[in-house]
Amino acid sequence: MAYPEDLLGExxxxxxxxxxxxxxxxxxxxxxxxxVGGGAYLAALVAPLSWHLPAWIAIGVLGLILAVWLTLAPLLRWKTTHFVVTTQRLMVREGVFTRSGVDIPMQRINSVRFRHGVVDRMLGCGTxxxxxxxxxxxxxxDIPHVEHVHTLLYREVNGDYRDDWDHEEYR
Known part of the structure; x- marks a missing residue:
């Protein structure tokens, strides 16, 4: 998915x-x-009781609140977080309701480093x-393919362009 063109300069x-x-x-x-598993278990526990219908409603409402708060919110946060390197700047945008962003012009970047431990290396990400x-x-x-992003960013900062690193799989 490409970054919106109307947010980029000429x-x-x-x-x-x-x-x-x-x-x-x-x-x-x-x-x-x-x-979901806990809710189903609790619903099965209260099924033989005479007040099972209000209990099921309470379990459903509590389950829905927990699912939205602990699952949907992080998913939206992930989906609305963008790490973008352009030919002129590095941009980071994040947030659902309150958006925040950082722009760093390429000419202001002094150095670029990366760090990733064993688990990050197995998963293909890093800092x-x-x-x-x-x-x-x-x-x-949690930048995917951090070593390749590091190389691309370094080359953009130093004006060293090579098309062989511009593979679609790293975008």
């Missing part, structure tokens, strides 16, 4: 557009399964660390 195009790695959705999915001219280093967690 002669600016997207080099990389990523959402955070899917690993941040593992816990919400597990919570959803526990909520990208960007140092700019005036700010403390910014860390962007």
């Amino acid at each position: 002669d600016e195009y997207v080099v990389v557009h990523k959402h955070p790695h899917w690993k941040m959705l593992v816990v919400p999915v597990l919570v959803f399964l526990v909520v 990208l660390i960007v140092e700019s001219a005036a700010d403390e280093p910014l860390e962007f967690d």
